[in-house]
Amino acid sequence: MGKRKAVEPDISIAKCRYSLLLEIIASKWAVLAIYAMEGGAVRYGEFLRRIEGVSKKMLTQTLRQLERDGLLEREIHDTVPPGVEYRLTPLGQSLIVPLRHMKTWAIAHYPLVREARDDYDRRAVNATISEG
Amino acid sequence: MGKRKAVEPDISIAKCRYSLLLEIIASKWAVLAIYAMEGGAVRYGEFLRRIEGVSKKMLTQTLRQLERDGLLEREIHDTVPPGVEYRLTPLGQSLIVPLRHMKTWAIAHYPLVREARDDYDRRAVNATISEG
């Protein structure tokens, strides 16, 4: 039986469980937000200040998304200036582990990627020039 | 020295080395392409067939990006029907390791995330209804 090693019509990695993960981390804001919470609860305005370049719209959107996926908890303090704290759930914290592997890779291989990029771009420029 | 534990004007995780990694893997096509090459060299048309839903435009774009970052090599066979093979460089292969951690996490926690999502959505619907 089996074998049939040929064809493999479409291995279609597309709709596997991995796509779920992509939905989560494909947004850079999501990853940055998770990292911001690594040290403990974070307030809304704190995110805004710590994550450079994020807009209120994107921050709220990202936070909601993470909450929806059960990665963080929203804690509302009914004080007079309203205060809301966001903290990672255990599920969210568990995601930090593989994330850290990625970060480690990034730090270790950053120079190589940069170099490869520069080489590539340099070659591209030369090619363009020599075409005249 | 040191201490100064206060303020921390902007920890600004934004432009750290991690953003480089995000540039690479934030595209789902890039991750899928890398996985496709895990077993060895892959031809252009093979990508097209194996990665469901990818267009020629996006495929070429993704492949170029990965080549630029030194993650894959393009090998051109000057045969009569032109054949081009793409294979991971050692750098590209090294990325598979942390990627695998992510995949493992995804598979392990998929049910939890799904559940959290469903709960969240259910609550959202109820809230909408009770508002009338």
Next chain:
DNA sequence: CTGCATCCCTGCGGATACTG
């Protein structure tokens, strides 16, 4: 302070057709 609503514009990315 925390957020939602609106406007608007850029560019991602799909479809199609053409070339080497």
Next chain:
DNA sequence: CAGTATCCGCAGGGATGCAG
């Protein structure tokens, strides 16, 4: 077979203003 070029729709996401 392996791309490149062009058109174009649509939504991601920034800026701003308002509300609780």
